[in-house]
Amino acid sequence: MTTRAQFDKVSLAFETPKGRLNVVENVSYDINDGDFIAVIGPSGCGKTTMMSMLAGFQKPTTGSVLFDGQPVTGPGPERGVIFQEYGVFPWLTVKQNIAFGLTLRANHVAAGERDSICDHYLGLMGLSDFANSYPKHLSGGMRQRLAIARAYAVKPQFLLMDEPFGALDAQTRSNMQNLLLKVLQTEGKTVMLITHSVEEAIYLASRIVVVTARPARIRQIIDVPFAYPRDESIQERPEFGELRSYIKHLVMDEYRAQQAQMRPVSFSE
Numbered sequence: 001m002t003t004r005a006q007f008d009k010v011s012l013a014f015e016t017p018k019g020r021l022n023v024v025e026n027v028s029y030d031i032n033d034g035d036f037i038a039v040i041g042p043s044g045c046g047k048t049t050m051m052s053m054l055a056g057f058q059k060p061t062t063g064s065v066l067f068d069g070q071p072v073t074g075p076g077p078e079r080g081v082i083f084q085e086y087g088v089f090p091w092l093t094v095k096q097n098i099a100f101g102l103t104l105r106a107n108h109v110a111a112g113e114r115d116s117i118c119d120h121y122l123g124l125m126g127l128s129d130f131a132n133s134y135p136k137h138l139s140g141g142m143r144q145r146l147a148i149a150r151a152y153a154v155k156p157q158f159l160l161m162d163e164p165f166g167a168l169d170a171q172t173r174s175n176m177q178n179l180l181l182k183v184l185q186t187e188g189k190t191v192m193l194i195t196h197s198v199e200e201a202i203y204l205a206s207r208i209v210v211v212t213a214r215p216a217r218i219r220q221i222i223d224v225p226f227a228y229p230r231d232e233s234i235q236e237r238p239e240f241g242e243l244r245s246y247i248k249h250l251v252m253d254e255y256r257a258q259q260a261q262m263r264p265v266s267f268s269e
């Protein structure tokens with residue numbers, strides 16, 4: 001199996017006015033081609049920071065983050081990113097936003113094809129009626145779907161998704177999860193997804209990385225025992241319920257540790 005991404009003894013600390021804040025500590029794991037990794041852990045523990053090193057937005061303080069065997073030095077077209085506050089340009093219309101990545105050199109496609117790709121994703125994301133609207137006229141959930149459409153449209157091999165479905169209502173969230181599974185099945189991608197939902201992690205992922213309260217360390221890596229393609233019926237299976245209880249327990253444990261740490265916020269040095 002080909003290794004696509006590697007975290008090798010990765011730590012990251014921020015220098016803040018109050019001292020050094022350790023956010024990620026000694027994290028090592030590999031992401032292989034075709035893996036779907038879900039990262040779960042308490043709020044503020046360092047999940048986004050961990051992902052942003054693979055996206056190329058942050059550099060580790062010690063250790064290394066590799067993509068296809070090379071140290072990550074910045075963002076790249078093979079890594080499609082859906083971050084919470086990233087990816088929708090307010091000065092472009094909905095359709096222009098989806099088309100944007102397809103006009104860049106790395107993903108360039110001819111105008112006619114660009115149009116049909118845009119129409120396809122506008123339809124899939126339920127945004128066809130808003131093709132010529134600007135993002136400020138969209139609801140939070142619609143903006144989020146637009147960010148997803150933009151990332152999918154350029155067909156990156158590797159998707160980095162930070163809480164991509166967090167702002168969506170339950171029905172849309174479930175539609176988006178099923179659509180992601182379909183996209184993976186047809187396009188064969190590798191995914192790293194941050195989520196707060198244990199159910200979402202089990203339903204979508206092949207492996208779940210449970211991280212500790214800050215600084216984020218690996219608490220446990222769990223293989224999800226369900227084959228792809230998956231459908232919602234797996235959520236009724238007893239193994240799904242057992243895994244859910246087990247992971248919720250781990251996450252709750254770390255959540256409590258994080259709460260204890262918050263009073264007062266702990267800075268080293």
Ligand SMILES: Nc1ncnc2c1ncn2[C@@H]1O[C@H](COP(=O)(O)OP(=O)(O)OP(=O)(O)O)[C@@H](O)[C@H]1O
Nearest residue numbers: 014015016021023042043044045046047048049050
């Ligand atoms: N540039 C920065 N400078 C200083 N501190 C930072 C910086 N970026 C993040 N932090 C701090 O690092 C910690 C981890 O943040 P991060 O966003 O990685 O957590 P998270 O687990 O993704 O949280 P959430 O689940 O709430 O999105 C937080 O305490 C945050 O305030």
